[in-house]
Amino acid sequence: MSAEIICVGTELLLGDILNSNSQFLAQQLAKLGIPHYYQTVVGDNPERLKQVIEIAISRANILIFTGGLGPTPDDLTCETIADFFGAPLIERSEIIEDITQKFAQRGRVMSPTNRKQALIPQGAEVLPNPTGTAPGIIWQPRPDITIFTFPGVPSEMHRMWQETAVPFLQSQGWGKEIIYSRSLRFWGIGESALAEKVSSYFNLPNPTVAPYAGKGEVRLRISAKANSAAAAEELIAPVEKQLKEIAGLDCYGADNDTLASVVGELLRSQEETVSVAESCTGGGLGQMFTEIAGSSDYFWGGVISYDNSAKIRLLGVNPKDLDKFGAVSATVAEQMALGVKSRLETTWGLSITGIAGPGGGTEIKPVGLVYIGVAGPNDEVKSFEYRFGTIRERWFIRHLSACTALDLLRRRLLTM
């Protein structure tokens, strides 16, 4: 028994949209322990879609379709599947009522094109769509084949999956043997350097350990197969402990932890507060802090001192030093950090000033040069120089700058 994910939509073939649905479904299948070896993307084309179904039923038993359930003429998924298995389409009155109601709520009348969405293969079960007009189906056209269809809109698909597909699959006995995994997250160490440190773990059978890298951070994914989450966690715990010991401070958290959430928890537990002074990141550091609900407990705000006048007026940076050392300098970074800390009366002040590029670089101060200031108790202040490189893109230099600032504070908080 295994599943195949089939995403239908010419917009995927044109690269108009990112295929986040297949990632979501892949994660969900792993959680339920449903093996899944292939994902296919095909356009809104009945003939090709039929060929894809032909191949899929030869190598999988659970076919999960997303996309092509809309009211427009190019939405053909449901009728093509019905046609492939030779089942007639039946108009389901409850769907008509549901759609009519949804239009009514918005003070509108159902357009005739939406009628199409009420056509379901004979014998299929309707997968209600609470937030949209396109319903899905659960259908077993043959005893050995189960078909799910979902709309392409991720938010609608996620909810329908959770509320109807998951219970159905569990009723079929899935979710007993599960693949449970945990991702350890690292900052301040490269993938190969980390891989060499922990290489002996890459050959473990259960749990398995595998490295991934991206956006300046490295992860180690520990995956265990077991009959329950608890049993899987028991397999994972000792390996996690050992990996953390090997990595030391370079491991900042796991799974959904972010540098900002980890720093936030440290500040909360120590009843301390932080403020930021951002130049080249322009608000990105503040955004990372405030992505976390409840961050107002420790994040008090900051200053986006993009223009020098803002550095002087809102942070009290010394104009003479701006002239003498330049906006991108250790001195200015330290004055920014102290300035925002004192003005907002926080325990910590974090500052970032640098050249994100692509323009603005010089021989002495190239693109990627960034100074980060950390001001703390008793107005102690330190600055750190980074050269994130001239070939990196603007967004990446900004991302590395904000993450590194968080990481510096994290390490400082852990070594007080």
Place this chain on the structure above:
Amino acid sequence: MSAEIICVGTELLLGDILNSNSQFLAQQLAKLGIPHYYQTVVGDNPERLKQVIEIAISRANILIFTGGLGPTPDDLTCETIADFFGAPLIERSEIIEDITQKFAQRGRVMSPTNRKQALIPQGAEVLPNPTGTAPGIIWQPRPDITIFTFPGVPSEMHRMWQETAVPFLQSQGWGKEIIYSRSLRFWGIGESALAEKVSSYFNLPNPTVAPYAGKGEVRLRISAKANSAAAAEELIAPVEKQLKEIAGLDCYGADNDTLASVVGELLRSQEETVSVAESCTGGGLGQMFTEIAGSSDYFWGGVISYDNSAKIRLLGVNPKDLDKFGAVSATVAEQMALGVKSRLETTWGLSITGIAGPGGGTEIKPVGLVYIGVAGPNDEVKSFEYRFGTIRERWFIRHLSACTALDLLRRRLLTM
């Protein structure tokens, strides 16, 4: 002749990473006018990968692989392809040298595992990887089949594609008949409302017009098939003009325009400046402005007034009004906008204060309630109330808030 994109990696089947490579390649193939009807994802498993190749060569002539070129044992793409076509692997000394050099630059010695990356099928051409250790290949194992392999790391893959694959494909005659397209971007109108206004355009043969929606914005994609970009643009221009006339102010730009870049150009052309005061967005609006290189010409900075103390100290918001009306109120939004505008002496001041949730909502002030202030010349100030809904997620409410603030300033600048 058509292409198939094959992404190899168990991490894709586990949902650990989002498959952005297939979107990039899809866009690139469309640009070159190379038909492309299928995308396949398969794990790091030689047998299944061979089955995928078997299917792919039966329906496509250009096979583009990404992933599985790394030094670790589970990276099997290149040797599996060679094995499928029965070609021996040859160690290429130039690759060994290249990798050795790259390690040397980082003051390190090449680890023996990397030797593996120098094994290339006999007769294949090496696709150099300027920024990473994993080279790709261009190989015609059979006259009718062309194979490309790329590493899974997007930045490495993009560069290799542009520098080597594109010229090769052009030398093969591709890129003559091209699909050229333009996406008009809209803010402040829903997909169905816009679709109804322009429905007659959805039946055009060439160029075609199709709507897409996501993250609160709607797009109309105009795609033309022609022998040159110029010819395609000639087909697109009149349709674009008509669609813009129908949509009016709701159309804010096209293609890579963002609300921030469009507002930025308006400010630049009018030699005006802007500053921001952010509460619930916590720096997100500033980040949007500063994502654009050169934004320092018109974006001077701002204040992240997350805590009320920051609103009072850095923006001069009246404490009495904070008590009386609350931080999330029209009055406070207006004082924030005026406060930052006067402190940074900019032409415009934009402010956002709201409840991003999930917590913090009340009967009278539910999650999703957001006030946006726009302060302008002669200290005129207006505030706008939005109810972005209690079911939306925190990130989305924050995103809608920042985009709406940009859109309000855009409309104001266009109607002065």
